[in-house]
Amino acid sequence: MSLPLFSPDTDPGPSFLNLLATEQMLDHKLNNTADAKKSVIEIDVPHGTTVVACKWQDGVIMAGDRRATSGNLISHRSMEKVFPADSHSGVAIAGVAGPSIEMVKLFQLQLEHYEKLEDRQLSLEGKANQLSFFMKSNLGAAMQGLVVIPIFAGYDIHAETGRLFNYDVTGGRYEEKEFAAVGSGSLHASTVIKLGHRDDLTRDGATELVLNALFQAADEDTGTGGPDPLRGIYPTIAVITKDGYESLEESEVAQKFSQLSQVV
Amino acid sequence: MSNMGFYVSPEQLMLDRANYAKKGIARGKSVTVVSYKDGILLCAQNPSSTLHKISEIYDRIAFAGVGKYSEFDQLRIAGVRHADLKGYSYSRDDVDARGLANIYAQHLSQVFIHDHKPMEVELVVVEVKADQTNDEIFHVLYEGSVNDEQNFAALGGEAEQVRDHLANNFKPNLDLKSAIALSTEALEAQIASSDFENSNSEQANPVETTNSSSPKIQVGDLEAAVLERNKEGRVFQRLTDEELANYLT
Known part of the structure; x- marks a missing residue:
């Protein structure tokens, strides 16, 4: 690897995606909408299922079950679907597992890369728009069946409130007032x-x-996994407040579930 | 480089270039690196709170540069890009300070020999490890030589006094407060010596020399950041003026 230096007219700026493009590391094969007629939907690929998010008095909370399915089979029992995006935001993903995880990884890197190059974080609005851009560039793949749908939530330090965003497959971005699923x-x-x-x-x-x-x-x-006390697998939960992103301990979730079972 | 057809010996050419780079670097203030019990501290005398000399590169790697800001900032950006690309294509664990220091060295030596002018910069790439004795401090010079420093480093024009002060006063297992005190004293030693030089050369102005108490660095002129040894993930943290003021009292 040599030092990635650019002349001013080819400089990719603070965007990691642009950097990948200039280094020819972005895979555009799936994004070619001309091939969209060839659907890959018949292939059984793992799908992640239900994720939710809602506001509460100090911020937002995000949660996701742990199941991934391929057709009628369970392909994974302990998949993570709720991820930190950066210190004050998180992203939860439903849809085809492979591209979902790749999108989260790139999104995290994009925010970190911007933060390091510019020495400041993007605004929450800016982060939400970035994810919208990711969705738009995934449209070709989505039309071939590789659909990814995220929820983005975070604490807006300037507005001093939790905010959450829903997306559609074309990159449409919708801010929700109370909750998203x-x-x-x-x-x-x-x-x-x-x-x-x-x-x-x-x-x-x-x-x-x-x-x-x-x-x-x-x-x-059937696609959504319930609590699994036998194996000790419980939903992933994260709360985001002005103090940042915090993942709940599995033991805390397990205890909450045992309380819940007394009510149900 | 144009020599108008006259013969210039390679020794002379290299010497001219080295002097040119050294002059540029000597204009800037020094940066110190001190390894302490809970991490590595980087300090710089820098009145600007936005144009940083010290920056984050990756999870456990930091960067500091002295000399011409535009040149070392260009190298900082390239370093972040290199680290993020490497971490993306392999794994976050595969990004290391040694690799980065080496490609900086390659680039600087290439520029030193082949470009119109050498880069007027001196860099340090540091990586914090779980054990203080394993901390890595790579000092990269303008012509591309790399020094693997132990425990501490000083870079910049007046680095010798600073390095001497660190060498005489460094102890392993310092806490953060003592490490900050050590670094600021070392930086102040540099100001004292450069003031001394100035007062010698500007004899027309003897009033300045009456103030004999050693000059103190104001908190606002100090830029500091740490790599925290016992944290996970991205461990680079800038110290705010408030925190610094607390540590310096």
Whole structure:
């Protein structure tokens, strides 16, 4: 590897994606929409399923189940679908597992790369727009069946509030006021959150609400994995406040579930 | 380089270039690197709070440069790009300071010999390890030589006094407060010596010399950052003026 130096007219700026493009490391084969008619949807690839996010009094909370499915088979029992994007934001992903994980990895790098080159973080709005751009560039792959749908949530340091964003496959970006849910079990999960959501939810209240939502989704949808005490596998949960992104310990989630089981 | 058809010996050519680079570097203030118990501290005398001399490269790697800002900043950016590309194509664990120091050295020696002018910069690439004795400090000079320094390093025009001060006062297992004190004293030793030189050369102005107390660096003129040894992930952290003021009292 040599030192990646550029003349001013070819400089990729603070964007890691542009850097990859100038280094010819971006794979555009799937993004070619001319080939979109050739669908790869018949191939059984692992799919990640339900993820949810909602606001609470100090910020936002994100949660995802752990199951990945290929057709009617379970391909993975302990997949992670909720990731930190940077210190004050997170991204949760439903859809085809491979491209989802790749998109998260690139998105994290994009934010980190910008932060290091510019010596400041992007605004939350800027981060949300970046993800929109990622979605748009994935449209070709999505039309071939490799659909990825994220939720982006974070704490806006300037506005001093938690914010969350929904996306569609074309890169459309929609800011949600209360909650968002995507994936195969999202219908059931969002109903639970819709009924139980208040703006003044505490951290405990919000955790219970999203866990209940994922539990009900797993109860009704084969694609969504429920709590698995036998193997000690529970949903991934992250809270984001002004103090940053924090992943909940599995033991805390397990304890919350045992409380929940007394109610159900 | 144009020599208008006259013969210039290679020795003379190299010497001219080296002098040119050294002059450029000597104009800037020094930077210190000190390994301490819980990490590595980098300090610079830098009145600007936005044009940094010290920066983050990767999870456990930091960078500092002295000399011409535009030139070492260009190298910093290239370093971040190199590290991020390497971490993306292999793994985050595969990005190391030694590799980066080597490609900086390659680039600088290439420029020193082949370009119109050498780069007027001196760099340090540091990587914090779990154990203080394994900390890596690579000092890269304008003509591309690399020095593997132990425990501490000083770079910049007046680096000798600074390095002497560090060498005489460094102890292993310092805490952060002592490491900051050591670094600022070393940087102050440099100011004292350069003031002495100035007062010698400017004898027309003897009033300045009456102030004999050693000059102190103001918190606002100090840029400092640490690589924290016991943290995971990205461990680079800038110290704010408030934090520095607390440590310096």
